[in-house]
Amino acid sequence: MSHTLSFFASCPKGLESLLLDELKQLQAEKAKETVGGVFFSGSLELAYRCCLWSRLANRVLLILSVSDCRNLDDYYNGVKAVEWAEHLGLDNTFAIDFSGGMSEIKHTHFGALKAKDAIADYFTEREGRRPNIDAQNPDLLINIRVGKGKVTVAIDLSGESLHKRGYRESGGLAPLKENLAAAILLRADWPAVAARGGVLYDPMCGSGTLLIEAALMSANIAPGLLRLYWGFDRWLGHQPKVWQAIVSEAEAIKAEALNRQWPEIRGYDASPKAVDAAMRNITNAGLEGKVRVLRKELANFVKPTHITNDYGLILTNPPYGERLGEVESLVHLYRHLGQTLRKEFAGWQACVFTGNPDLGKQMGIKSRKQYQLYNGPIPSKLLMFSIEQQYFVDDKSRQVGATVDNKTLTDVVLSSGAQMFANRLKKNRKQLAKWKKQNEITCYRLYDADMPEYAVAVDDYNGQIHVAEYVAPASVNPEAAATRLKEVMAAIPVALEVRPEDIVLKQRLRQKGTNQYQKYKEEKSYQEVTEGQTKLLVNLTDYLDTGLFLDHRLVRLKIAEMAKGQRFLNLFCYTATASVHAAVGGATFTDSVDLSATYLDWAKKNLALNGLSELSHRTHRADVREWLKTCDNVYDLILLDPPTFSNSKKMEGTLDIQRDQEEFIDATMAVLAQDGVLIFSNNHRKFTLADSIGEKYQVEDKTRWSLDKDFQRSTKIHQCWFIKHKG
Known part of the structure; x- marks a missing residue:
């Protein structure tokens, strides 16, 4: 079959134009793009070459x-x-x-059966x-398609989809198909990046498909x-000598490529299972030493210093x-x-290739271009970014020079x-200014009922003000309390130079029982703040507390200092800060x-952030009480920070930390390593530590320090x- 033949190369939806360009580079004749593939003409040698070299096609049909x-x-x-x-x-x-x-063939099984009968009858x-x-x-494998009043009969020269390169092990993971990965690399202009000596990093590489396809592409190795x-x-028209010549040529190109300088191609993933799979796939592809994969959380993804x-x-x-x-x-x-980039x-x-393009909008970088692709049946997009200042999208900064009732702050008469309350706020802010700057504090308590008649707590969350009014005793006149609260709310914008809409007011009891977990509103408005080396989410509107207990700041920072290489357990974790x-x-x-499912979901957001x-x-x-009974892990560092009291219907019995302290501490110490540290804390203002705790364990009071x-x-x-074990 040396004469001109007709072929069809199929591909995933969205890859047709790329496949057209690829086939033209392989010297295909009369190439014409259509939905799901490309028609083209040429010799059998060309078809063989397309089977061996196409990075994008699913099948090549004669x-x-x-x-x-x-x-x-x-x-x-x-x-x-x-002529079968x-x-x-x-x-x-x-x-x-x-x-x-067609009207008389409504099921693929029936269509296949009739074709089989036709071929059987022929023989x-x-x-x-x-x-x-x-x-x-x-x-x-005979491919038959019926549509638009025509029946097309073809032989599948591929045998199975060409995306199955032969290096990927089956089972477990659900990676990108290899030809989709190749299309992504081409859209990302990886060949040009590699030609300039650029590197490729994938911070969430999974089983390594993008990395391996990138290596094969940059080295010009036939996939x-x-x-x-x-x-x-086993097709009767097969020409083994022609095929073998093409294979030998490709093997020679590969052998030469393996001895050349390669671009750096490196991947990371948090999953040990994914990393193991990627390393096996790299070995199967013959790319050991050319592609490197390491286990690493996205949190630790930074630009290597050696490049x-x-x-x-x-x-x-x-x-x-999906949920x-x-x-x-x-x-x-x-x-x-996005912040890391x-x-x-x-x-x-x-x-970034994603099946949920709206998530890409969270990256804080405007995409310069987008491509519509399909990951199987899932409509997806490839978002293209240039990491340059002109594409950065920042949250709109809050207005400077706020107004109250259309007056500038300097014009407001208190x-x-x-005015007395405003003066106290200014004084406190001035006293804390140096400390804030030296310690890079962005969220702090500015006022906490310093003047008994103004019984509120005022917290500053990076410019957003959270005001919590303590419930006045019965002896206080309600009208007087209401007047003072109005004075507080009038003073804050003037003293702190913030807009009234940047102030959230709540009424609360001093931390008692489970009140800190009570639902307040449901705006689901999260604000990102920083503390030490972490980023955390606070919600100033939905609950009486914000998701970040500011008074435990030093405890959290100490945990960060002590945690390296340690196994950490957080009991009554709240939002897991x-x-x-x-x-x-x-x-x-x-x-x-x-x-709480609500706070654990919040915790997951904090971790992901x-x-x-x-x-x-x-x-x-x-x-927690029941979980500790079945815990089979041992921890080096534990935080036990229970509520004062809880009678949740989701737990057995009630929790009274004054009464139950020994039970909880004993159970927690049972899972603490011999040289480990338990940090025990609570907000019960009248709490006293039982003498028995000091008799059994080594105890150090860290309240003043904390x-x-x-x-x-x-x-x-x-x-x-x-608290530590004795001896």
Whole structure:
């Protein structure tokens, strides 16, 4: 078959134009793009070359005939009219791959059955017997398509989809198909980046498909060299010498490539299972030493210091979530990825392939271009980024020079009481200014009932003001209390130069029982703040507390300092802020336990915001008392910070920390390593530590140490001890 033949190369939706360009580079003639593939003409040698070298096609079909198909008889006759004896021996097997349909063929099984009958009848009439069917491993796979009044009969030269290169092990993971990965790399202009000496990093590489395809592409290695089976192997028209010459040429190109300088191609993933799979795939592809994969959380993804050419491509396919809770956490993972790109990779290119493009909007970088692709049936987008200042999208800064009732702050006249309160706020802010700056504090308590008649707590969350009114005693006149609260709310915008809409007011009891967990509103408005090396989410509107207990700041920072290489447990974890500190500080792993699904979802958001995966940093929804009974882990560092009292219907019995302290401390010490540290804290203002605790364990009162400068005016807000095993 040296004459010109007709072919069709199929591909995933969205790859047609790329495949067209690829086939033209392979010298295809009369190439014409259509939905799902490209028609082209050429020699059998060209078809062989396309099978071996195409990075994008699914299948290469040799078209045997195209005939009119108005009814079932036309269909049968069109299939039977092919000279099958030129393609299939009597002792060979075949199978039918049918697609399309018409009024008399409504099911693919029926279409395949009628085609099989036509081919069987052809041989029976000619030879007196017929080849057998083998649906699983046929010698010849026959492709038949019916549509637009035509029946097209073809031989599948590929045998199985060309995306199956032969290096990827099956099972477990659900990676990108190899030809989709190749398309992503081409859209990302990886060949040009590699030609400039650029590097490629994938911070969430999974089983390494993007990395391996990038290596094969940059080295010009034929993607089909590892395949052991082809659809033409037992086809009667196969020309083995022509095929072998093409394979030998490709092997020579590969051998030469393996001895050349390669661009740096490196991947990271938080999952040990994914990293192991990637390393096996790299070995199977013959790319050991050319592609490197390491286990690393996204939180630790930074630009390596060893690279000499500070230019490259960040390319990744992050998770995109199928359930609401997953998506809400992934918002913060994408945000962390964007922050890392802006901080570490200025001047580079980045591409993110995602099935949820809205998540890409969380990255704080405007995409310069987008491509619509399909990951199987899932509509997806490839988001293209240039990591340059002009594309950075920042939150709109709050207005400076706020107004009250259309007056500038300097024009507002306060009552004597409001002015007195404003003066106290200014004084406190001035006293804390140096401490704030030296310690890089962004969230702090500015006022806490310093003047008894103004019984509020005022917290500053990076410019947003949270005001909590303590319920006045019965002896206080309600009208007087209401007046003072109005004075407070009038004074804050003037004293702190903030807009009234940046102030949130709540009424609360001093921390008693489970009031800190009570629902207040439901705006789901989260604000990102920083503390130490962590980023945390606060919500100033939805609950009486904000998700971040400011009085425990020093405890959290100490945990971050102590956590490196340690196993950390956080009991009554709330939003797991301490776990985030431990993880960022280098904890081997963290476990966070709480009974509230709401706060554990919040915890997952905090972890994702810092690029931390739930593989190493787990959350457990459970009654702490019951969870400790079945815990089989040992921890080096534990935080036990229970509520004062709880009678939740989700737990057995009630919790009274004054009464139950020994039970909880004993149970926690049972899972603490011999040289470990338990940090025990609570906000019960009248709490006293039982003498029996000091008799059994080594106890150090750390209350005074644990109160930072902004809480030293109210020393009873919490108590804290470090507890260790004796001896």
